[in-house]
Amino acid sequence: MGYSACHPLPVLSVVPPPAVPPEASPPAPVLPELVAFLDGLPEPHILVDEHYRVVAANPAYRAQFGRQAPVIGRRCHEVSHGIAVPCDQAGESCPMAHSRQSGQRERVLHLHHTPGGEAYVNIELTPLSDASGHRAWFVEKMEPLRVAASEERAHGLIGRSPAFQQMLALVARVGPSPASVLLLGESGTGKELVARAVHDASPRAARPLVVVDCASLPDTLFESELFGHERGAYTGAHAARPGLVEAASGGTLFLDEVGDIPLPMQVKLLRLLESGTYRRVGSTELRRADVRVVSATHRDLAAMVADGRFREDLYYRLSTFPIRLPPLRERPEDIPVLARSLLARVAPGRTLALSAQALARLQGHPFRGNVRELRNVLERASLLCDGDTVDAATLDRALAVASPHLPPAAAGVPPASLKQAEAQALRDALRRHHGSRDALAAELGISVRTLYRKLRALGEAG
Secondary structure (H helix, E strand, C coil), X not given: CCCHHHCCCXXXXXXXXXXXXXXXXXXXXCCHHHHHHHHCCCCCEEEEECCCEEEEECHHHHHHHCCCCCCCCCEHHHHHHCCCCCHHHCCCCCHHHHHHHHCCCEEEEEXXXXXXEEEEEEEEEEEEXXXXXXXXXXXXXXXXXXXXXXXXXXXXXXXXXXXXXXXXXXXXXXXXXXXXXXEXXXXXXXXXXXXXXXXXXXXXXXXXXXXXXXXXXXXXXHHHHHHEECCCCCCCCCCCEECHHHXXXXXXXXXXXXXXXXXXXXXXXXXXXXXXXXXXXXXXXXXXXXXXXXXXXXXXXXXXXXXXXXXXXXXXXXXXXXXXXXXXXXXXXXXXHHHHHXXXXXXXXXXXXXXXXXXXXXXXXXXXXXXXXXXXXXXXXXXXXXXXXXXXHHHHHHHHCCCCCCCHXXXXXXXXXXXXXXXXXXXXXXXXXXXXXXXXXXXXXCCHHHHHHHHHHHCCCC
């Protein structure tokens, strides 16, 4: 934070003090110089005593939390969380408890209650000692984490479950660093969204995030796509072309499904990671790359290493900081907020809601395809729904074809009936829509490619 108190202090055995009413134990006097220093910092800062009482708050903190009532003299957890007990007694991690145990600065991710609603905040807490060496105060710094939300939003990461918050805390910790990140998770868990969150939390956020879909690149074109090529490097190379590494210069290179990179290319990728250099296809010139690498896979890379299908040295280079993305079935409490956000995206212009019974069906569904499958189910349900509320019967029809692992009879609706219903819903949309196909796709909340595929199936592709 720029002052000497940030240096780690000796580890002491400190017994947490009992909750003492402010009037029973007046706070120790605070140096005016420290208060003046905090007042000059742009991020919200407070100074709290060992009984959690706020003894000083800078203007940035007062602007965020002091609109409703004064903050001085109140306990920090009351101001930022609206609770009467310390955070670690209410299901969250308390940085003061950690700092008492370690004697050092501590960082945690919290979900704060602000005048604008709930918001994820990075907390950094530093212990300060008085003249006698007793840790009398703690400086708490708050930085909003804008890459995620606990409530519905147009884009980005959404959730508040413990599994989601654990994953998000790792994103917040590694984001500002240059470390390579490996995202591990099932298909549909949102690996690209997490990669963007890592990028947006880094000093490279103003530069590009370039996605490399490793699974879709043929082996023969992989090197050229990644590193670029010179004119005449191969048949059809009529002009020199930079690769995706150059496009990501200064930013982040996201290697999606890194487990699908062919073995011959793995050694060249390793060279890029180790030396920061590469060559275009057909060139002897060594170029330097300024990229941060984030990779993702749904495969078991450790097993692939054991089988000789993935280089061990590359695996360790990519997995400097691994982050596991929880599947949707491990965070069912996030389904209501996810569903509201996704409904707004798949049915723009409509105000769709889920009945309580429909929501219960969603929370009980295994969702092997994770958030991607949830979106598909809701898109299908929106097409099958004529009113403003998706009821349990409509959702059952949408779920009946949501997973190839579930027999159609589970919902009691034959597949042919579902296809007919979806086809009729699409014909109805065509009849009432008089704009372009792009506008229709946007209205239905699907891609233009998906719309044309559906229209071809109906014989309406013209």
